[in-house]
Structures are given as structure tokens and as C-alpha cells.
Amino acid sequence: MNSKNFQDLVKSSRTYRRFAEEEPLCYGDLAALVNAARFAPSANNMQALRFHIVVDPAERSVVFPRLRWAALYRDWDGPEVGERPTGYIAVCAPKALATNAMRLIDTGIAAQTIALAAASRGLGCCMMRSFDPDVNDVMGVSAEDYTAELILAVGVRGERVVLEASETEHGLAYWRDAEGTHHVPKLALEDLLI
Numbered sequence: 718m719n720s721k722n723f724q725d726l727v728k729s730s731r732t733y734r735r736f737a738e739e740e741p742l743c744y745g746d747l748a749a750l751v752n753a754a755r756f757a758p759s760a761n762n763m764q765a766l767r768f769h770i771v772v773d774p775a776e777r778s779v780v781f782p783r784l785r786w787a788a789l790y791r792d793w794d795g796p797e798v799g800e801r802p803t804g805y806i807a808v809c810a811p812k813a814l815a816t817n818a819m820r821l822i823d824t825g826i827a828a829q830t831i832a833l834a835a836a837s838r839g840l841g842c843c844m845m846r847s848f849d850p851d852v853n854d855v856m857g858v859s860a861e862d863y864t865a866e867l868i869l870a871v872g873v874r875g876e877r878v879v880l881e882a883s884e885t886e887h888g889l890a891y892w893r894d895a896e897g898t899h900h901v902p903k904l905a906l907e908d909l910l911i
């Protein structure tokens with residue numbers, strides 16, 4: 718892969734919140750994404766994170782209502798039936814590390830690695846930190862002494878997402894146009910360099 722391909726991959730790795738539910742992913746599809754995160758760096762190479770995969774429709778239906786979608790879209794409660802994710806990957810940290818900030822840094826690195834792996838396969842995903850805490854119980858990770866730090870909702874892409882410069886009336890707020898295209902404003906390089 719050359720640097721242009723890499724930049725294109727990163728640009729294509731956007732947050733997707735609507736999916737083609739009629740094309741479900743299987744356990745192996747999600748395990749392949751976790752396999753990419755296996756090679757991600759971690760503090761002290763502890764590799765303390767664990768990953769819980771959900772693809773079973775019954776389990777999906779108990780996870781979904783516990784997720785909070787797109788806080789900036791105040792009159793949208795999340796994807797409708799038919800456009801919901803067909804898989805979830807919960808990035809879980811040991812409860813023993815509950816006060817160790819490294820777990821969250823490791824979580825972010827693992828999550829972005831999974832997101833890039835998903836994008837490289839043309840899949841969509843949404844990292845989610847807003848969810849009801851009891852999702853840990855319904856997924857059974859509490860019993861294993863783990864806590865979900867981030868949940869990635871994954872599926873075949875079911876919406877159009879575009880990047881744009883942040884110098885519009887929307888500022889940094891993502892927005893959806895009349896055709897349903899989701900717009901994601903990003904700052905310019907010179908805004909980031911200090």
C-alpha cells in the first residue's frame with residue numbers, strides 16, 4: 718500500500734449509522750476485523766483487552782435498544798428496522814484496570830484498527846461510547862470480569878457519507894441533507910498544527 722492508498726483508506730473510514738440489514742455479517746466477518754486489532758500496540762504490550770462479538774439476531778435485538786445514536790441528530794432515534802447493524806464488537810477491558818487510563822488509550826487504538834479493517838473491506842462501522850451500562854450483563858461480559866469500553870456497530874454500508882471542509886454554516890457539527898447524505902466536517906491541516 719502506498720501513502721495515497723493509506724490516506725484514501727483513512728478518508729473512507731467514516732462513521733456509518735445505517736446499514737443493509739438484509740445482507741447480514743457472520744461471526745467470521747467480525748472475527749477477521751478483531752484479528753487486525755490483535756497486532757495493534759498496547760501499553761506495556763499487556764494486550765489486556767478482549768473482544769465480544771455479537772451477530773445472533775436475538776442477541777442483536779437486546780443490544781440495539783441500549784445504544785445511543787448520533788447525539789447531534791435530535792429528532793432521529795437511530796437506524797430503523799431494515800437498516801440496523803448486523804454485528805457488534807464490544808471492546809472490553811478487565812475490571813481490574815478500571816482506574817488505569819491506559820485501558821482507554823488501548824481501546825481507542827484497537828477500535829480505530831478495527832474501523833480501518835472494516836473500511837478496507839467496504840464495510841461500515843460506528844464506534845459507540847454512549848450505551849446503557851447493563852449492556853455488559855446482556856452480553857455476558859460482566860460475568861467474565863470485563864467491561865465494554867466501546868462498542869463498534871458494524872454492517873454493510875447503507876447510507877452515503879461525505880467529508881467536507883469545516884468552513885460552512887454547520888461548523889464541526891455533522892449534518893444530513895435532504896437526500897439523506899451524512900456530511901462530516903473536518904478541520905484543515907493548518908488548524909491542527911500548533
Ligand SMILES: Cc1cc2nc3c(=O)[nH]c(=O)nc-3n(C[C@H](O)[C@H](O)[C@H](O)COP(=O)(O)O)c2cc1C
Pocket residue numbers: 730731732733734785786787788843844845846847848891901
Ligand atoms: C470515542 C468515540 C465515541 C463515540 N460514541 C458514539 C456514540 O455513542 N454514538 C454515535 O452515534 N456515534 C458515536 N461516535 C461517532 C462520532 O460521532 C463520529 O466519529 C464523529 O461524528 C465524526 O465522524 P467520522 O467518524 O465519520 O469522522 C463516537 C466516536 C468516538 C471516537
